[in-house]
Amino acid sequence: MLTREEVQNHLLEKGYNRAYDSWIYADEYKIGGRYIYIASIKRNHTFLVVDRATYKDLCQVKINGILLDKEIKNADFRKFEEKNGSGSYVGFYVNFDTLLAFDKFLDVVSEKEAYEGTVSSDIEDINNSPLLTPTQRQALIKARIGQGIFREGIIERWSSKCAVTGVPVLELLRASHIKPWAIASDTERLDPDNGLLLIATLDAAFDNHLISFSDDGAMLLSEKLGAGGYAVLGVSPDARLHKALNSQQKAYLREHRGKLR
Known part of the structure; x- marks a missing residue:
């Protein structure tokens, strides 16, 4: 200690x-x-x-x-x-x-604060957009805070389980955008094909481009995770998505893979 x-x-x-x-x-x-x-x-x-x-x-x-x-x-x-x-x-x-x-503890606390600040800024931008209807505005705000249409669509798409580990406890799962919110269109932000349902550790790694997935669903690891990367993430070396990907999901992931560190 x-x-x-x-x-x-x-x-x-x-x-x-x-x-x-x-x-x-x-x-x-x-x-x-x-x-x-x-x-x-x-x-x-x-x-x-x-x-x-x-x-x-x-x-x-x-x-x-x-x-x-x-x-x-x-x-x-x-x-x-x-x-x-x-x-x-x-x-x-x-x-x-x-x-x-x-x-790693300090990183978790610091990243949480940074994330919360970013979310607040994004919600303010949504509220101030003159191009959105009240219904569109509400849907986007709920999607940004992990609720509403986007999360529901991701939960349904992945059968209420982590897309990799199969953990079925929704309180531990996050609806993670494949194409990041900051560069996605409003349509892409609500598209369930643009998302994975992941436990918090994998969500953080995916969001930071430390992991990605091939077209056949195999998990790909960044070199930054080192030889013990799978153990750090708490998954086995044969970790993969438990459902086959459709063409739109593959397109989103193709862009995500290009940023793997």
Whole structure:
């Protein structure tokens, strides 16, 4: 496990500074729009404390080397939103096997903030477009936040299961655009052929062009993932889409493959 000093030093290296008004029992750090705490507890290793939203994100992503522990309630976690009945703030312990796992944790939190900011900007653009009817505007907004016509179409197309792993829990699945939202037309943004239903880890890898798929559905990995890429993603080397692709899906994926890193 990482020590308290290792965590603090690495945060400093990454440009994150301890809040000047941190309490003695919990050092406060801000990452994007979120807060984390290093709790002072009597153990041989240290724990970070995160809020419930961040904890849920980590549960979905399931990064190797990140250890999710029990809920904790403490008055020192002053920037968390959730409180219990007695007024203490609610957080969750997190620990790390390696600095690499810690870096991946920071990436998850930072990317989440960046994603939320991008979505807000896109929704504002949709609302301000004079070319859209109210119905079109509503459909596009719901598609952008992962709801509505697009997501429903993707769920139906992939039989309510992850297109690769077959995981059938919709709460863990994301409707991922093949041709990115930013460069797609309004029609393409709502086209279920322009999407895959993926668990969060694969969705993030696909969105960042670290994985793609051949016309016969075989998963293709970026060289950046290295020799252990399949293990990092939590899939087997023969991972593939569990349904055959139609011509339009192949066309979208052909463009996506061209950007594989």
